[in-house]
Amino acid sequence: MVGKETYLEFLREYGLSEAEVLPMFDFDKLPENVRKYSHGMLLHAYLNRDKLDDFERDLITRWIEQIPKKKNSNSLVSYLLGEIRDEFKLIDVEVSKNCFAGVFPTNSFNAQCLLKNGGYLILIDTGFIEIVEAVVTAFFSDNDTVEKENFIFKTIMEYCENYTIPNVKSGDFPGYESLRYRQEIIATKLANSFILTHELGHIFNGHCDNNSNSMFFDVPLVENSSRLQLIKKSFVQEFEADAWAAYNLIKRSELLGKGQRIYIELTCLGQVVCLGLAALLEGYYKKKGMYVDSHPSTKERIYNLQFLYELMGHEDKISLASEFLEIIEKVFYKFNHDYLEIPFLDREYNRTFFEVVDKMNLPVDIPKSMREFI
Ligand SMILES: [Zn+2]
Numbered sequence: 005m006v007g008k009e010t011y012l013e014f015l016r017e018y019g020l021s022e023a024e025v026l027p028m029f030d031f032d033k034l035p036e037n038v039r040k041y042s043h044g045m046l047l048h049a050y051l052n053r054d055k056l057d058d059f060e061r062d063l064i065t066r067w068i069e070q071i072p073k074k075k076n077s078n079s080l081v082s083y084l085l086g087e088i089r090d091e092f093k094l095i096d097v098e099v100s101k102n103c104f105a106g107v108f109p110t111n112s113f114n115a116q117c118l119l120k121n122g123g124y125l126i127l128i129d130t131g132f133i134e135i136v137e138a139v140v141t142a143f144f145s146d147n148d149t150v151e152k153e154n155f156i157f158k159t160i161m162e163y164c165e166n167y168t169i170p171n172v173k174s175g176d177f178p179g180y181e182s183l184r185y186r187q188e189i190i191a192t193k194l195a196n197s198f199i200l201t202h203e204l205g206h207i208f209n210g211h212c213d214n215n216s217n218s219m220f221f222d223v224p225l226v227e228n229s230s231r232l233q234l235i236k237k238s239f240v241q242e243f244e245a246d247a248w249a250a251y252n253l254i255k256r257s258e259l260l261g262k263g264q265r266i267y268i269e270l271t272c273l274g275q276v277v278c279l280g281l282a283a284l285l286e287g288y289y290k291k292k293g294m295y296v297d298s299h300p301s302t303k304e305r306i307y308n309l310q311f312l313y314e315l316m317g318h319e320d321k322i323s324l325a326s327e328f329l330e331i332i333e334k335v336f337y338k339f340n341h342d343y344l345e346i347p348f349l350d351r352e353y354n355r356t357f358f359e360v361v362d363k364m365n366l367p368v369d370i371p372k373s374m375r376e377f378i
Contacts, residue, residue, distance in 0.1 A: 005101070005102055005123060006102050006103055006104045006120060006121055006122070006123025006124060006125060007104050008082075008104060008106075010104060010120055010121050010123065010125060011104050011106045011125055014120060014125055015108075018225065018230050018232075019230075020109075022078065022106075025106075025107055025108060025109050025130055026076045026077055026078065026107060026130070056186065057264070058262075059260055059261050059262065059264070059267065060186055060190070063190065063193075077107045077128075077130075077133050077134075078106045078107060080133065080196075081105045081106060081107065081128060081133070081196075081200065082104075082105065082106075084105075084193070084196055084197055084200055085103075085104075085105045085126075085200055087197075088197060088200060088201060088204065089101070091256050091260065092252060092256065094256070094259060094260075095252060095255045095256055095259060097208075097252055099204055099208070100123075100124065100204070100207050100208070102122070102123035102124065103117075103123055103124035103125070103126060103204075103207060104123070104124075104125055104126070105125075105126035105127075105128060105200060105203075106125070106126075106127065106128070107127070107128050107129070107130045107132075107133075108127035108128065108129065108130065108225075108232070109129070109130040109225055110127070110129050110223045110224070110225055110232055114129055114132075114199070114282065114299060115127060115128040115129065115132070115199050115200065115202065115203045116203070116223070116232065116234050117203040117206050117207060117211075117212045118212060118234055118235070119212055119213065119214055119235075124207050124212055126200065126203045126204075127232075128199060128200070130169070131163060131167070131169040132199065133196055134169045134170055135159060135160070135163060135169070135170060135281065136192060136195045136196060136277060136278070136281065137192045138155075138159055138170040139155075139156055139159060139277065139281060140188055140191050140192045140195060140277060141177055141188055141192075142155045142156060142159075142177060143188075143191075143277075143328055143331070144177075144187060144188040144191070145177035145178055146177075146178045147177065147178065149330075149331060149334075152331055153331055153334045153335050153338070156284075156331065156332075156335050157335045157338050157339070160281070160284050160285065160288070160335070160339075161339075163285075164285065164288045164289070187266070187270060190267070190270050191270045191273050191274050191277070191324075192274075193274075194253065194257075194270055194271050194273070194274030194275075195273075195274035195275070195277040195278050196274075197253060197274065198249055198250070198253060198274050198275045198278050199278055201248075201249035201252065201253055202245045202246060202248075202249040202278075203245070204248075204249070205244065205245035205246070205247075205248030205249045206237065206241065206245045208248060209241070209244055209245065209248065209364075211235075211237050211241045211244075211245065212235060214235060218235045218236075219235070219236040220233050220234065220235060220236060221233075221234060221236045222234065239300035239304075239356070240356065240359065240360060240363075242299050242300050242305070243300070243304075243305065243308055243356060243357065243360045244360050244363070244364055246305055246308060246309060247308065247312060247360055247361065247364060247366060248364065249275075250275055250309050250312055250313075251312065251316070251366055251368075253271055253274075253275070254268060254271055254272075254313075254316055254318065257270075257271040265320075265321050268318050268321040269321045269322070269323065269324045269325070270324065272309075272313055272318065272321060272322050272324070272325040273324040273325045273328055275309055275325070276306065276309065276322075276325040276328055276329055277328060279302050279305050279306050279309065280302075280306070280328060280329055280332035281332075282299070282302045282305075283302035283303065283306070283332060283336060283344055284332065284335060284336055284339060286299075286301070286302055287336055287339050287340045287342075287344075288339055288340075291339075291340060303344060303345070303346050303347075304353050304356070306329070306346050307346050307347060307350065307353050307357075308353070308356075308357045308360070310322065310346070311354075311357055312361075312366075312368070313325075315361075315366075315368035315369065315370065316368060329346070332344065333345075349377060351377060351378050354374070354377055354378045355378040358370055358375065358378065
């Protein structure tokens with residue numbers, strides 16, 4: 005069975021230790037007024053738990069209980085994986101027990117999955133969790149749109165150029181005395197869950213299993229001359245993993261959030277956050293000629309997700325996701341002097357997307373008029 009020991013052994017093969025791959029973040033070194041935004045935010049939520057609904061209370065209480073164990077990104081990732089495993093059972097999805105997730109220092113700003121000792125290791129790029137958290141916090145703050153754009157631009161630029169990982173709350177984010185922070189906590193968590201679930205989608209659909217057709221590619225490591233060799237997945241497989249993750253996470257939120265629209269909104273937002281940030285990094289690395297990831301263009305991945313939300317009857321619950329995407333489009337332009345432009349309707353994208361939906365037997369209906377738009 006693949007577990008923490010397999011992961012540590014894998015790190016040793018690259019001459020790395022767990023302490024070296026974790027983001028260098030010392031909570032205690034933060035100034036008091038900044039510190040309150042992280043653990044303080046959760047504590048505030050906990051103390052005000054009578055104002056929360058059952059789902060929020062349950063979620064935040066469990067999150068609080070994790071703090072003593074949440075020493076670093078790896079314990080957080082393990083916790084999230086366990087939670088996805090337990091909660092997916094409620095929607096009749098069995099997630100493999102033979103996998104372990106931990107952070108790893110590639111420059112792909114993604115997660116990767118590989119076969120190891122007969123099970124699967126999910127490797128999440130070091131810094132991913134911290135960037136997501138900083139960006140989502142900025143998004144929910146009272147700052148104006150331009151300040152949010154500038155913060156996201158600066159955060160991504162520093163990560164790309166210097167591999168600087170933001171402190172949990174390295175920006176100035178007014179407005180956190182309001183109850184809105186609880187949405188920030190949930191959205192951050194759902195974004196991290198999407199990255200993990202995308203990899204679980206690869207595992208579930210057999211994309212990580214080695215066979216005679218497997219092609220390989222490798223990803224450079226940060227500050228290390230080794231490269232990480234991975235099975236190259238097809239674009240269709242990437243779309244399948246996205247659809248599997250998005251569909252099941254929405255089903256989980258429908259069930260646990262008891263139909264309240266805010267949870268669907270936050271679930272869609274979390275997914276768009278991951279892909280929006282990936283679009284920025286993809287743009288940056290492509291421009292520098294350093295792009296080595298095997299994922300298809302994020303433009304098409306976002307298009308597919310938006311289509312899926314519509315097919316699941318949630319097209320009216322994407323206002324937060326759309327608002328976030330507008331910011332990402334502005335930041336993308338700052339980076340690339342080019343537009344991200346996600347098409348409204350695209351025949352070629354449709355053709356691939358319908359193929360994915362059919363192949364996976366996703367229980368959604370594509371209207372006949374759409375079927376013909378290929
Ligand atoms: Zn993938």
